[in-house]
Amino acid sequence: MSASSRLSAHEVTMRFGGLVALDSVSIDVPQRSIVGLVGPNGAGKSTLFGVLSGLLTPTSGTVTFDDADVTRASARTRARLGMARTFQHPELFSTLTVRDHIVLADRIRYSRARLWTDLFTGRGLRRPPADETARVDDLIDTLGLGPIAHRAIGDLPLGSCRLVEVARALAVEPTLMLLDEPSSGLDVAETAELAAVLQQVVADRDVSLLFVEHDVELVLRICDSVHVLDFGVKIAAGTPEEIRNDPAVRAAYLGEDVTSQEKAR
Incomplete structure (x- = not known):
């Protein structure tokens, strides 16, 4: 975790019996930033959100929030420290x-x-x-x-x-907000308005945002950095432009071997 981080997860693994829902996933949310978390259905996004918000305790790994180890802290404790979240429903x-x-x-x-x-x-x-x-x-x-x-x-x-x-x-007045599918149910105009609001909130209220979204274009439009999960593994992380052009991300969403295709050209 860097000195400018608001939230950090390091090598988080989450097992449910024999199922590995998250496999050594690390993620960092800097102060005053918007970070996106995307991936196909079943990628582990909701499980990671549960770990970060305190609803789930990871099998291994650590979660740090504003320099405090909150790996085993409850959701209520994290809320009192300045973490807030919304839900998919x-x-x-x-x-x-x-x-x-x-x-x-x-x-x-x-x-x-x-x-x-x-x-x-x-x-x-x-x-x-x-x-x-x-x-x-x-x-x-x-x-x-x-x-x-x-x-x-x-x-x-x-x-x-x-x-x-x-x-x-x-x-x-949180310092960190976890947003679960915030644009779901919004039309195009409402989504654009929400995007502008979120960017203004970060600029004016000294808050960091981490959000899960199926609207990948929204994520790539407003995020400072993006993390991509697939089958519980983080397959990419970087700027929106880097994610847009990453062969592994394109393969995960398109369901085909993009890298091989590009080599064959």
């Missing part, structure tokens, strides 16, 4: 509004003692202090959620719910 409260979700996340960061009142009586949500209102308004504006801020999550399409998850994660 949004984990939201269907009866709460968009604004309520961001308010609750803000209070986890700034006023944890109020959460009992907020969740079980609703009274706290109706009496926000001015500084909280300013922070929540800022996030709503940043992610373009103003038109739906007072709508219940259960009434919104999947794409909007994903934007709410990103806003909720940002509300706890």
